[in-house]
Amino acid sequence: xxxxxxxxxxxxxxxxxxxxxxxxxxxxxxxxxxxxxxxxxxxxxxxxxxxxxxxxxxxxxxxxxxxxxxxxxxxxxxxxxxxxxxxxxxxxxxxxxxxxxxxxxxxxxxxxxxxxxxxxxxxxxxxxxxxxxxxxxxxxxxxxxxxxxxxxxxxxxxxxxxxxxxxxxxxxxxxxxxxxxxxxxxxxxxxxxxxxxxxxxxxxx
Amino acid sequence: xxxxxxxxxxxxxxxxxxxxxxxxxxxxxxxxxxxxxxxxxxxxxxxxxxxxxxxxxxxxxxxxxxxxxxxxxxxxxxxxxxxxxxxxxxxxxxxxxxxxxxxxxxxxxxxxxxxxxxxxxxxxxxxxxxxxxxxxxxxxxxxxxxxxxxxxxxxxxxxxxxxxxxxxxxxxxxxxxxxxxxxxxxxxxxxxxxxxxxxxxxxxxxxxxxxxxxxxxxxxxxxxxxxxxxxxxxxxxx
Numbered sequence: 052x053x054x055x056x057x058x059x060x061x062x063x064x065x066x067x068x069x070x071x072x073x074x075x076x077x078x079x080x081x082x083x084x085x086x087x088x089x090x091x092x093x094x095x096x097x098x099x100x101x102x103x104x105x106x107x108x109x110x111x112x113x114x115x116x117x118x119x120x121x122x123x124x125x126x127x128x129x130x131x132x133x134x135x136x137x138x139x140x141x142x143x144x145x146x147x148x149x150x151x152x153x154x155x156x157x158x159x160x161x162x163x164x165x166x167x168x169x170x171x172x173x174x175x176x177x178x179x180x181x182x183x184x185x186x187x188x189x190x191x192x193x194x195x196x197x198x199x200x201x202x203x204x205x206x207x208x209x210x211x212x213x214x215x216x217x218x219x220x221x222x223x224x225x226x227x228x229x230x231x232x233x234x235x236x237x238x239x240x241x242x243x244x245x246x247x248x249x250x251x252x253x254x255x256x
Numbered sequence: 257x258x259x260x261x262x263x264x265x266x267x268x269x270x271x272x273x274x275x276x277x278x279x280x281x282x283x284x285x286x287x288x289x290x291x292x293x294x295x296x297x298x299x300x301x302x303x304x305x306x307x308x309x310x311x312x313x314x315x316x317x318x319x320x321x322x323x324x325x326x327x328x329x330x331x332x333x334x335x336x337x338x339x340x341x342x343x344x345x346x347x348x349x350x351x352x353x354x355x356x357x358x359x360x361x362x363x364x365x366x367x368x369x370x371x372x373x374x375x376x377x378x379x380x381x382x383x384x385x386x387x388x389x390x391x392x393x394x395x396x397x398x399x400x401x402x403x404x405x406x407x408x409x410x411x412x413x414x415x416x417x418x419x420x421x422x423x424x425x426x427x428x429x430x431x432x433x434x435x436x437x438x439x440x441x442x443x444x445x446x447x448x449x450x451x452x453x454x455x456x457x458x459x460x461x462x463x464x465x466x467x468x469x470x471x472x473x474x475x476x477x478x479x480x481x482x483x484x485x486x487x488x489x490x491x492x493x494x
Binding site: 180 | 357493
């Protein structure tokens with residue numbers, strides 16, 4: 052049973068205290084929408100949960116265990132997508148996706164990668180160097196990654212940015228599938244997302 | 257895929273040193289291959305500068321033979337330094353470094369893989385080319401061999417030291433200047449023993465002590481510096 056829990060997290064960016072004493076729990080099949088104005092600490096919160104940024108105080112637990120205790124184990128379960136897309140301009144969409152999956156130790160196979168890029172709407176462009184893709188198309192490489200990576204915990208920062216309507220619908224469908232499989236998701240977003248079992252976390256500036 | 261996949265996700269994705277190293281090494285070589293300009297620039301810089309010296313100081317055979325190893329080493333050092341800033345900066349800027357840090361592999365694995373790839377695209381071609389450049393300085397065959405061997409052992413140390421310095425300057429403004437101030441002094445011991453090996457050989461002494469010290473330096477650097485790089489990368493990402 053997957054469950055993500057934050058216990059009285061306090062985080063800051065430089066001198067500015069962004070959130071204090073923040074606690075929440077997200078169980079299998081649920082997702083938490085992190086909302087709030089710009090600069091309210093959504094990204095910092097996500098980075099704390101992913102283990103990139105150390106919180107000033109408080110703990111993050113994944114399946115009842117501190118994420119700092121067994122990093123490799125936690126990271127094997129975690130898919131993190133920040134607002135930087137980690138896509139290499141010199142590699143094609145196919146190579147970028149294969150490389151991202153290989154880094155996570157996911158053995159998808161060329162056939163599955165092709166199919167996932169097709170599902171994400173990049174079928175004709177999968178061989179092009181990523182420098183020749185538009186912002187939305189680069190985002191779609193990220194969608195293809197969501198299709199293939201079996202990680203049970205998603206931590207996504209503004210995943211809908213630059214996506215068109217069809218792309219946003221595809222994302223909502225992928226999220227619903229992830230939740231139906233017992234996955235957990237933590238998503239910072241401004242848009243309304245049509246997916247079940249949502250819980251909201253409001254951050255104040 | 258079923259719900260069962262999620263429950264056993266961690267068991268599916270096991271991190272290991274070998275896998276992380278191989279991933280980073282292969283990826284960085286692929287990117288370097290797609291973008292050969294950078295590697296060629298390093299090699300061209302090395303060849304050009306090392307070829308300018310004989311033109312500048314005149315064709316006096318004895319002088320050239322004496323300064324040859326030292327000049328070639330300084331050129332190699334500056335050429336290797338030239339490609340250092342790119343080692344982590346672009347991965348830091350586009351978010352790849354975050355993804356690597358969040359992979360199940362130990363951080364030291366992909367850090368070492370990246371450093372090895374940096375060496376393969378900077379130090380290695382320089383060491384291979386060095387005997388050709390040595391010919392311009394009238395070095396004899398044995399000295400040329402020792403020169404190449406010393407570069408082969410010494411340039412990985414330069415990549416390791418350089419990587420630690422680049423990682424420290426990640427995200428700092430004016431990082432390039434800071435990197436030069438930080439890295440070049442640290443290269444000095446490598447320069448002394450590296451150039452010393454060929455000079456000893458040229459003057460009829462054994463090059464072995466110099467090469468042994470270089471080798472010892474390489475082992476110590478390879479064991480310790482990746483850990484320092486990891487700490488610096490963690491700070492840069494925080």
